[in-house]
Amino acid sequence: MSIEFIGMIQTQKVSEIHRASGPAIDRDYVRAFAQAHESAGFDRVLVPHHSTGPSATLTIAYAASVTDQIHFMLVHRPGFTAPTLAARQIATLDQFSGGRLGVHFISGGSDEEQRRDGDYLAHDERYARTDEYLDILRRIWTSDQPFDHHGPYYQFEGGFSEVKPAQSPHVPIYFGGASDAAIPVAGKHADVYALWGESLDQARELTSRVRAEAERNGRTVRFSVSFRPILASTEAAAWQRAERILEETRRLRVAQGYSRGGPQQSEGAKRLLAAAEQGSRVDKRLWTEIAKETGARANTTALVGTPEQVAEALLDYYDLGVTTFLIRGFDPLEDARGFGRELIPRTRQLVKERIATQDASLKAA
DSSP, X not given: OOOEEEEEOOSSOOXXXXXXXXOSOOHHHHHHHHHHHHHHTOSEXXXXXXXXXXXXXXXXXXXXXXXXXXXXXXXXXXXXXXXXXXXXHHHHHHHHXXXXXXEEEEOXXXXXXXXXXXXXXXXXXXXXXXXXXHHHHHHHHHOSSOEEEEOSSOEEEEEOOSOOOSSSSSSOEEEEOOSTXXXXXXXXXXXXXXXXXXXXHHHHHHHHHHHHHHHHXXXXXXXXXXXXXXXXXXXXXXXXXXXXXXXXXXXXXXXXXXXXXXXXXXXXXXXXXXXXXXXXXXXXXXXXXXXHHHTSOSSOOEEEEXXXXXXXXXXXXXXXXXXXXXXXXXXXXXXXHHIIIIIHHHHHHHHHHHHHHHHXXXXXX
């Protein structure tokens, strides 16, 4: 199985150790950030969605215009755009980007954030709505005739799109959500199921559940795991850098008046904090201190070590069936370039060697 590397671009420089400053959109930064990922050998970049932030759709439209090959992943929350309109918008963006779009559907892990945009559905209901939403999108993308729909969340007559995605049968569907309400939706719809950087045991358990649900729907699903690699030329230097990142994260949070707090409703956040309860260092290289410090409000677990050591740690997840790695750094632009120098090519080489070994074993058998 080949692997895919996904990065993440934002519209200004910001992270746990970099306080946002200046305008919310820095076009020069977006251009440099997107082009850095393309040059570094990433396959795709994610553009996140926040209830108070710039449009991810329009950010991708701009980033696609200043790149040639790299693909994109739009984070999209069902519930704020009619699915018939969203289907046409996504298909249009896929056409203009030259078939470089994927969409990551997130139903929402925080009542507070959902309500900023006027969504008052409860957590589990949001996943039920996403199920219906994705049914409609897939049908709009593939139907050659208008159709009516009368469901619990959406109703329309003569729904149709003259524009179809450039990719067939439609754009890749990435999906996130680890709750009991989310897993059946993942098994029914996800081409790629995305989880945060959990321990190996947690990842094994969750991917097994999603895989079984997909099989019940007569489908297969690929898996993605997200990490924040912290690299240095030696293992000791990497851990020293990790401690400096933690210290600066704490300093900025105090300066901004943030408390650690608990997790959101997000089951993924709760799972990261459960990993943190096992200790600050889990498995070979999984570091949980930033997740613990921030209440796991994003993918905040790191793999710490030399590029070779972190590549070997990623291979452990590959052996569980994970073929996509979303990696982003605490120094966003600089780390993207750094990952391209060693981590990405080293990991690809290790996977290539693993596949060759497996093929040789099969032939010998």
